[in-house]
Amino acid sequence: xxxxxxxxxxxxxxxxxxxxxxxxxxxxxxxxxxxxxxxxxxxxxxxxxxxxxxxxxxxxxxxxxxxxxxxxxxxxxxxxxxxxxxxxxxxxxxxxxxxxxxxxxxxxxxxx
Amino acid sequence: xxxxxxxxxxxxxxxxxxxxxxxxxxxxxxxxxxxxxxxxxxxxxxxxxxxxxxxxxxxxxxxxxxxxxxxxxxxxxxxxxxxxxxxxxxxxxxxxxxxxxxxxxxxxxxxx
DNA sequence: CATAAGAGCGACCTCTTGGTTGCTCATTAC
DNA sequence: GTAATGAGCAACCAAGAGGTCGCTCTTATG
Numbered sequence: 001x002x003x004x005x006x007x008x009x010x011x012x013x014x015x016x017x018x019x020x021x022x023x024x025x026x027x028x029x030x031x032x033x034x035x036x037x038x039x040x041x042x043x044x045x046x047x048x049x050x051x052x053x054x055x056x057x058x059x060x061x062x063x064x065x066x067x068x069x070x071x072x073x074x075x076x077x078x079x080x081x082x083x084x085x086x087x088x089x090x091x092x093x094x095x096x097x098x099x100x101x102x103x104x105x106x107x108x109x110x111x112x
Numbered sequence: 113x114x115x116x117x118x119x120x121x122x123x124x125x126x127x128x129x130x131x132x133x134x135x136x137x138x139x140x141x142x143x144x145x146x147x148x149x150x151x152x153x154x155x156x157x158x159x160x161x162x163x164x165x166x167x168x169x170x171x172x173x174x175x176x177x178x179x180x181x182x183x184x185x186x187x188x189x190x191x192x193x194x195x196x197x198x199x200x201x202x203x204x205x206x207x208x209x210x211x212x213x214x215x216x217x218x219x220x221x222x223x224x
Numbered sequence: 225c226a227t228a229a230g231a232g233c234g235a236c237c238t239c240t241t242g243g244t245t246g247c248t249c250a251t252t253a254c
Numbered sequence: 255g256t257a258a259t260g261a262g263c264a265a266c267c268a269a270g271a272g273g274t275c276g277c278t279c280t281t282a283t284g
Contacts (some may be wrong), residue, residue, distance in 0.1 A: 010138040018133025020204075021226075022272085026129075028123040036218075041230060050223075053273055057167040060271095072188075074230045074281040082208035089208070092201040098192035099145040106148075134242085144248055153260060167261075172241095186251040188258045 008091045014087050019064040025057050029080060032067060037077035048070065120203045123196060128200050131176040134175050136161065144179060149189035 008016065019025060028043055032071045058078060061067045066085065067078045120128065131137060140155055156166045170190060173179045178197065179190045 010135055014133055014138055015136045016133075017129050017138075019125055019241070021120055021130025021133045023126045024272090026126055029207060030122060033207050033214070035161045035214050039230075049272095050274065051231080052233095052275085056272070069201075080207075082211045083203045083206040086213075089201050089204040092197045092204075095141060095145050095192075096123060096201070099192045099197075101196040102147050103146065105170040136242090151260075161242095162244065163261080164245085164263095168242070188261070 001020040008087050011057070013088065013091045014068065016064045019060050019066055020088070022057070028057055028061065029066065032078060033082075037070070037079040039075040039077055043078065048067070080098060120199050124202045125196065125200065128196070130175045131172050131178055132200070134169070137173060140166070140169055140173065140177065144190060145190040145194075149182070149191040150188040151189055155190065 020029075024047065027047065031043060033037060040051060040055055040058065043058070044051045047054055047058075058067065058069070062069055062078075064084070066071055067080055069076050069078050072076075126224060132141075136159065138160065143155060152163060152167055152170065155170070156163045158188070159166055161169075164215055170179065174181055174190075174195070179192055181188050181190050183189075
């Protein structure tokens with residue numbers, strides 16, 4: 001029984017958004033979204049950052065489960081976890097929906 | 113011609129996610145999502161934080177346009193901007209969709 | 225086997241973040 | 255008019271983030 005896809009709350013969502021809150025990390029995710037799993041050196045290319053710097057970012061992304069990694073020989077291949085992005089997306093969805101509902105109720109009151 | 117609701121890219125999205133990447137700030141947004149615009153002292157209540165601390169968080173939320181403020185007498189009322197949340201949501205939507213599409217194409221290739 | 229390639233680990237540095245306190249200013253209430 | 259309330263500003267502090275370098279370890283490759 002995997003608990004991987006339960007809903008995020010303020011406490012669990014914050015680290016995920018924090019992980020998304022960096023240009024370089026978003027760039028890494030965008031790279032991974034484009035196709036196959038990629039190794040650290042591959043992801044380092046054209047990133048304007050040292051390999052160790054990239055590793056740090058990938059560690060953060062992995063800790064928040066936005067990516068997963070798999071060792072293949074001497075390489076480590078990173079894969080985007082789109083379901084995790086989905087969880088973050090749904091969190092925002094709920095917040096904005098709640099607000100829109102509140103506004104809607106308020107307007108009805110005013111109209112009466 | 114307002115440019116407020118154009119699409120986010122990696123550069124413009126990062127600060128928004130960074131703003132969302134803090135428990136306290138998510139709590140503030142949740143509060144604002146519950147109903148009417150609220151002042152700083154109101155938002156401070158039960159936050160376990162000094163008024164100035166809350167002000168700092170609200171400043172960050174306002175700089176990224178997740179909230180707007182309006183002066184009313186000696187108070188400042190903060191309002192949630194649900195469309196901004198929507199922009200962030202759509203950014204995540206695109207990334208995960210792109211990945212899912214890539215995976216789909218890959219599987220088709222394998223099946224052949 | 226020797227070497228190259230991919231990655232881990234630790235030390236280090238600087239700038240930013242999240243938080244505080246203290247004081248001042250403006251607006252409302254009595 | 256005086257007090258109380260809401261907010262701004264500046265200084266300060268500790269901890270964390272983002273980045274580097276240097277060295278070691280492991281896994282191919284020739």
